[in-house]
């Protein structure tokens with residue numbers, strides 16, 4: 001049997017030459033793979049320094065590319081805008097005067113009288129001042145206010161409550177079907193056009209398709225001013241003929257907004273004295289015609305008030321409220337006045353939410369109103 005198998009085994013085994021060639025091929029393959037791996041490793045970019053090396057404790061924060069330090073959070077940014085915007089009110093307005101008043105004094109009837117005087121002069125309004133004082137007096141008779149720190153705490157709590165009672169509604173810039181229509185009204189020079197420019201910039205930056213309607217047809221310069229803002233914001237401007245009926249310009253812009261798939265149409269209007277009946281009638285017409293162009297429009301009627309006007313701003317607002325259905329306030333020029341307390345008067349007298357505040361003339365100087373932050377920065381204890 002063994003003799004029979006031998007010739008077969010001898011046939012099956014590969015000849016030594018083939019074995020040698022096979023081994024050579026395997027070695028060549030290993031060498032090739034090794035070489036390719038070596039080249040790849042050499043050409044790879046070095047890894048960036050570990051975030052741990054930069055700042056291990058805050059490595060989840062995005063880094064400011066200039067300083068390689070964590071970028072300030074959104075909340076910190078808002079605080080900074082408000083802190084700067086309310087500087088005058090804190091340093092020259094009622095907060096500063098109360099600080100002087102409280103220095104080294106006990107709370108007694110005389111001090112309460114003095115507080116009353118400061119608050120009355122601080123554009124907080126009669127109603128607001130009465131309410132604040134009533135609370136202070138009651139707390140004082142209950143011996144709850146032993147020192148100024150407690151008075152501050154009480155005032156701060158009252159301000160928070162007052163603003164919270166009006167509620168917080170962000171600006172409505174979305175409608176289904178679109179576009180949402182935002183009509184902007186106010187007296188001359190209150191900051192309507194500037195606010196529109198800032199809003200257009202913001203919403204276009206968020207990816208919305210924004211159209212601005214040049215509803216101030218009284219002055220050619222007003223349209224030119226709006227055009228400059230629109231160019232900066234990168235949004236189109238819908239303009240009518242000079243002296244055209246503002247309602248017709250708003251209507252045509254809304255029609256265009258619908259036809260061309262815009263998300264938001266912002267309608268500028270001419271500044272007008274709240275006491276001028278004819279002009280207030282014209283404003284009513286613009287609002288009515290907006291509703292014809294788009295059911296439910298205008299979705300927002302934003303009243304732009306100049307904070308430097310103090311109590312006058314509240315009076316203006318009352319008249320505008322009677323003419324059109326104002327849905328919110330943009331309070332501009334807070335940076336230039338010590339009358340920031342007017343925010344409380346607006347809440348008390350008008351029951352209207354302040355939705356936006358203007359704290360400067362640059363694009364980013366229009367901020368959403370955050371009542372908690374506002375009170376925090378208004379009564380900032382670090383400056384007392």
Ligand SMILES: Nc1nc2c(ncn2[C@@H]2O[C@H](COP(=O)(O)OP(=O)(O)OP(=O)(O)O)[C@@H](O)[C@H]2O)c(=O)[nH]1
Pocket residue numbers: 186187188189190191192193194195216222269270271272304332333334335336357358359360361365
């Ligand atoms: N400091 C500061 N200035 C502002 C702010 N908002 C607007 N302004 C300035 O206020 C002035 C009037 O602003 P406009 O936007 O033209 O006001 P308007 O309400 O459109 O004025 P009319 O169209 O004439 O009624 C401009 O010089 C603006 O730069 C703000 O928040 N802070």
Ligand SMILES: [Mg+2]
Pocket residue numbers: 192193194216222269271
């Ligand atoms: Mg204007």
